[in-house]
Amino acid sequence: DARVTQTPRDKVTEMGQEVTMRCQPILGHNTVFWYRQTMMQGLELLAYFRNRAPLDDSGMPKDRFSAEMPDATLATLKIQPSEPRDSAVYFCASGRDSNTEAFFGQGTRLTVV
Amino acid sequence: AQSVTQLDSQVPVFEEAPVELRCNYSSSVSVYLFWYVQYPNQGLQLLLKYLSGSTLVKGINGFEAEFNKSQTSFHLRKPSVHISDTAEYFCAVSDLRNYGQNFVFGPGTRLSVLP
Numbered sequence: 001d002a003r004v005t006q007t008p009r010d011k012v013t014e015m016g017q018e019v020t021m022r023c024q025p026i027l028g029h030n031t032v033f034w035y036r037q038t039m040m041q042g043l044e045l046l047a048y049f050r051n052r053a054p055l056d057d058s059g060m061p062k063d064r065f066s067a068e069m070p071d072a073t074l075a076t077l078k079i080q081p082s083e084p085r086d087s088a089v090y091f092c093a094s095g096r097d098s099n100t101e102a103f104f105g106q107g108t109r110l111t112v113v
Numbered sequence: 114a115q116s117v118t119q120l121d122s123q124v125p126v127f128e129e130a131p132v133e134l135r136c137n138y139s140s141s142v143s144v145y146l147f148w149y150v151q152y153p154n155q156g157l158q159l160l161l162k163y164l165s166g167s168t169l170v171k172g173i174n175g176f177e178a179e180f181n182k183s184q185t186s187f188h189l190r191k192p193s194v195h196i197s198d199t200a201e202y203f204c205a206v207s208d209l210r211n212y213g214q215n216f217v218f219g220p221g222t223r224l225s226v227l228p
Contacts, residue, residue, distance in 0.1 A: 004156075033216070043203065043218040091156055093216075100145060100164055100207075102216055104156035 002026045004105035006092050012111045018080040021108045023092030024073055032075045033093040033102060034060075034067055043091075049075065050097075082112045115140035115206045117219035125225045128196055134189040134222045136178075136204030145207040146187040147216065148178055152200045160202075163187060174198065199226045 005024040013019055025032050034046040047057035052069040060067065064083070069075045079086055089109050093102040118137045126132045138144065145164050149157040161172025168180040178189045187204060204219040 035218075042220045045217075093157075101147070101159055101162060104149075104158070106156045 002103075004092055004094050004103050006090075006105035006108050008108060009106060010109045010111075012113065013082055015083055015112055016081040017112075018078065019082045019086075019110060019112075021077045021090055021092075021110070023075040023077075023094075023105060025075065025092070025094030026103055027073075029094035029096055029103070030072075031095040031097065031102075032069060033091075033095075034075070034077050035091040035093065036088045037091060037107070038088045046077070046090075079110075082110075084112045086110060087112050115144060115208050115217050117204050117206050117217055119202075119204055119219035119222050121222050122220065123223045123225065125227060126194055127227050129193045131192050132190065132194050132198075132224065134202050134204075134224065136187045136189065136219060138185050138187065138204070138206045140185075140206060140208060142208060146178075146180060147205040147207070148172065148176070148187070148189050149203045149205060149218075150174075150200050151203065151221075157203060160189070194224070194226045196226050196228060198224060200224060 007022045031050050033048040036044045046060040047067040049069050066078045089107045091107045093104045095102045116139050120135050147162045148160040150160050151157045160176050161170045163170045163180045171177045176191050180187050201221045201223050203221045205216045207216050
């Protein structure tokens with residue numbers, strides 16, 4: 001059963017610490033999305049990649065957030081330094097070129113205290 | 114740029130009653146349309162999608178949606194809901210103009226099915 005895998009599922013960290021979230025897209029998918037979900041803002045797109053190249057990261061705070069795909073099986077989202085306002089659930093999703101569907105992971109619940 | 118509006122933030126309904134969750138979108142170009150469901154502490158799962166062809170789309174769990182181009186709507190319906198349908202429902206649009214364009218989601222509608 002193919003699925004998008006995100007680790008960790010939950011992360012609690014202190015303000016100022018670096019946080020790394022990982023995503024393993026479904027094998028064969030070449031598009032990867034990072035979304036942030038909060039009660040106030042809903043689902044916000046942070047970044048997306050096609051064939052490992054970043055196509056759009058305009059939704060991501062550049063001073064502290066970075067997203068990469070070191071290879072086709074791994075996408076990472078880093079926050080350095082983390083702040084309490086970064087507390088949210090971060091979702092990774094993957095898809096194919098046809099753009100007809102995005103498959104979501106279970107999310108990483110980040111709490112910055 | 115496209116946008117999605119879900120006018121109802123919460124919809125309570127009794128079990129076995131019909132339900133309609135509303136979705137309107139705006140876009141200057143053709144789009145794909147989607148409905149996703151999110152159960153507590155879970156990721157989003159695709160319910161159904163409209164790409165082209167018949168404007169009435171059937172999805173999983175007995176849901177269906179109808180694409181209305183003139184009204185730029187894609188409302189989700191189910192004739193008889195079950196307790197297990199309690200969840201958050203998101204409408205989303207994907208722009209056909211830009212290859213690889215991302216999905217824009219609406220704010221979500223929380224469906225609560227009451228016994």
